[in-house]
Amino acid sequence: MKPSVSRLSLWLLLTPFLLWIILLVLLPHLQMLRVSFQVRESWDTIAWGVEQYQNFFTESYYWRTFVRTGVMSLFTTFLTLIIAFPIAWYIARLARGRSKGILFLACLIPFWASELVRTYGWMILLRESGLFSSWLQALGWVDGPVEMLYNDVAVIIGLVYNGLLFMVVPLVTTLDGMDENLVEAGYDLGGGHGTVLREIVVPWAMPGIVSGCIVVFMLTLGSYLTPVLMGGKDSAWFTEQIFTQFITRFNWEQGAALGVLLLVLSSVIVWLGLKISGQSLRKVMG
Amino acid sequence: MIRSVPRSRLFDSLYLAYLVAFFVYLALPLLVTAVFAFNDAPFPSLPWQGFTLDWYFADGSEGRIGLFHDDGLLTALWVSAKIAFWVTLVSVTLGCVNAVLFERVQFRGKEFLYLLMLLPLVIPGVILGVSILVFYSGMANDISAAWGIELDLFRPGMTLVVMGQVTFIATLSTLVIAARLRKFDPQLEEAALNLGATPLVAWFTVTLPWLLPSIFGAAAMAFLMSFENFNTTVMLTGSDTPLTVALFNRLREGSTPVLNAVALLLMVGSALLALLVMGRSSR
Numbered sequence: 170m171k172p173s174v175s176r177l178s179l180w181l182l183l184t185p186f187l188l189w190i191i192l193l194v195l196l197p198h199l200q201m202l203r204v205s206f207q208v209r210e211s212w213d214t215i216a217w218g219v220e221q222y223q224n225f226f227t228e229s230y231y232w233r234t235f236v237r238t239g240v241m242s243l244f245t246t247f248l249t250l251i252i253a254f255p256i257a258w259y260i261a262r263l264a265r266g267r268s269k270g271i272l273f274l275a276c277l278i279p280f281w282a283s284e285l286v287r288t289y290g291w292m293i294l295l296r297e298s299g300l301f302s303s304w305l306q307a308l309g310w311v312d313g314p315v316e317m318l319y320n321d322v323a324v325i326i327g328l329v330y331n332g333l334l335f336m337v338v339p340l341v342t343t344l345d346g347m348d349e350n351l352v353e354a355g356y357d358l359g360g361g362h363g364t365v366l367r368e369i370v371v372p373w374a375m376p377g378i379v380s381g382c383i384v385v386f387m388l389t390l391g392s393y394l395t396p397v398l399m400g401g402k403d404s405a406w407f408t409e410q411i412f413t414q415f416i417t418r419f420n421w422e423q424g425a426a427l428g429v430l431l432l433v434l435s436s437v438i439v440w441l442g443l444k445i446s447g448q449s450l451r452k453v454m455g
Numbered sequence: 456m457i458r459s460v461p462r463s464r465l466f467d468s469l470y471l472a473y474l475v476a477f478f479v480y481l482a483l484p485l486l487v488t489a490v491f492a493f494n495d496a497p498f499p500s501l502p503w504q505g506f507t508l509d510w511y512f513a514d515g516s517e518g519r520i521g522l523f524h525d526d527g528l529l530t531a532l533w534v535s536a537k538i539a540f541w542v543t544l545v546s547v548t549l550g551c552v553n554a555v556l557f558e559r560v561q562f563r564g565k566e567f568l569y570l571l572m573l574l575p576l577v578i579p580g581v582i583l584g585v586s587i588l589v590f591y592s593g594m595a596n597d598i599s600a601a602w603g604i605e606l607d608l609f610r611p612g613m614t615l616v617v618m619g620q621v622t623f624i625a626t627l628s629t630l631v632i633a634a635r636l637r638k639f640d641p642q643l644e645e646a647a648l649n650l651g652a653t654p655l656v657a658w659f660t661v662t663l664p665w666l667l668p669s670i671f672g673a674a675a676m677a678f679l680m681s682f683e684n685f686n687t688t689v690m691l692t693g694s695d696t697p698l699t700v701a702l703f704n705r706l707r708e709g710s711t712p713v714l715n716a717v718a719l720l721l722m723v724g725s726a727l728l729a730l731l732v733m734g735r736s737s738r
Contacts, residue, residue: 179560179562182552182555182556182560183556183562185548185549185552185553186549186552186553186556186568186572189549189621189622189625190568190571190572190574193587193618193619193621193622194571194574194575194578194622196590197586197587197589197590197591198578198582198586200586200589200590200593201582201585201586201589201590204589204593252477255470255473256474256477259470259474275478275481276481277729278481278482278485278726279481279482279484279485281679281722281725281726281729282485282488282683282718282721282722282725283682283683283685283699283721284683284685285683285685285699285702285703285706285718286485286488286718286721286722287484287485289484289488289706289710289714289715289718290483290484290485290486290487290488290718291484292710293484293487293488293491293710293715294483294484294487298498300487330480330481330484333481383577384576387576387577387579390579391579391580391581391582391686392686393581393685393686393689394685394686394703398706408579408581408686411581411582411585412581412689412690415585415588415690416690421589421593424585425585425589428581428582428585428586431579431581431582432578432579432582435577435578435579436577439577450570450573450577451566451569451570451573
């Protein structure tokens with residue numbers, strides 16, 4: 170190994186990194202935090218205050234949407250994990266040879282299409298004039314067109330669909346490295362399916378589970394397209410409110426405050442997830 | 456449930472049914488989107504009216520405008536391509552430099568900087584966009600108010616979109632390239648140095664060729680992610696809307712098979728790009 174590089178080359182390597190992190194991540198976020206504490210008194214005077222945060226707590230519409238978004242994101246993450254685990258298990262442990270590669274690839278294919286295209290596909294299927302409605306009518310199970318879009322179930326179907334890849338890939342990666350002797354030993358020692366799953370498989374897969382859950386949760390919490398296009402009138406999503414404040418109402422101070430709150434929510438939940446599972450961000454992400 | 460543990464027949468067939476249902480769930484939305492790009496009807500819904508290529512080639516003479524005659528969509532496509540080009544260039548370059556920094560250099564505070572590098576992955580995309588909008592567009596407003604200098608560069612538009620997307624795509628390309636560099640045997644580079652190469656020559660003739668597959672992979676990923684990004688882009692876009700935002704606006708007005716045509720084109724395009732990269736890396 171080279172003992173150490175010269176100071177000059179260290180700084181040459183460090184400069185692009187620092188420029189990127191400082192100019193694109195740190196400064197913008199600090200500024201967002203600052204703006205969220207500014208109160209506009211008249212068109213050119215600004216005072217410091219917590220008015221925007223007060224608005225959030227006093228207007229039930231804001232915090233209800235906030236709680237709803239958080240709870241639905243957690244539920245979506247959990248559902249994605251439950252749906253993806255058997256698939257990942259099959260690909261990692263049961264499939265053999267070529268079929269293994271093909272199945273894994275098949276999981277990736279939908280994600281070469283953008284979120285917009287995926288959501289659009291679900292809209293064609295679920296809406297009143299959509300395919301499911303037509304098929305049900307053709308089968309004679311229903312009399313008239315059925316609207317399956319614009320409700321919470323539709324939103325969750327879409328969100329789970331968007332998250333699956335990010336759950337399947339880390340799960341397959343960790344399960345692939347598992348020693349089958351451990352599982353056999355578990356059965357030999359008299360464990361049932363449930364015990365083996367709980368005591369051996371899940372602890373082994375924990376890094377994959379946590380990393381999948383973090384990514385899916387982040388994506389869901391920050392998603393905009395799926396809830397807006399597939400949700401009904403009452404199913405507001407928190408990102409939608411941020412968007413409204415910034416783009417429609419041009420109220421940057423309120424928008425910044427909502428943005429800070431969303432960031433705090435996601436950081437707290439990611440941090441809790443890491444703490445509870447005993448993982449570190451570096452191990453899970455890097 | 457491993458291969459060596461016996462399973463009941465019922466369990467096996469249930470598992471198989473679940474697998475089939477899962478892959479149908481994955482494929483169905485994309486399949487219908489693709490199929491309805493060719494339906495000879497003004498709306499993408501049943502009944503099937505016959506096959507047509509109108510939604511690609513119609514020139515508007517019969518009331519239908521196909522994708523290749525739709526100036527709005529074509530312009531948006533071009534804007535997206537330009538943005539994706541710059542994002543790819545910047546994030547892959549950053550990714551290379553960062554990979555060397557984190558894999559080959561020892562310095563104090565490295566662990567902390569590595570965590571900072573991962574940070575953009577745990578910030579929702581909307582927030583990345585909003586913070587950059589607040590900082591740069593706000594700065595442009597303040598400077599304009601104070602000195603009357605117009606910094607149009609920092610108004611919502613292509614530059615800001617590129618900056619917003621680079622924020623998180625650079626992290627991803629760093630991870631891809633660093634993973635490859637970790638597997639590199641430093642002795643190869645030392646051999647080159649012992650044989651009289653300067654560090655720069657050794658880097659370009661030994662290390663860089665080793666990294667090339669990951670660089671291509673990172674570039675393809677960056678291009679696709681930029682092209683398909685919506686959450687960050689929508690906050691930063693100006694009058695020159697990229698394709699995803701333009702499609703979103705069309706979709707809110709109502710859907711036509713032209714949208715299916717664009718969607719299919721996007722799917723085929725990204726599949727080709729992905730296959731190309733996988734073909735390269737497997738060789």
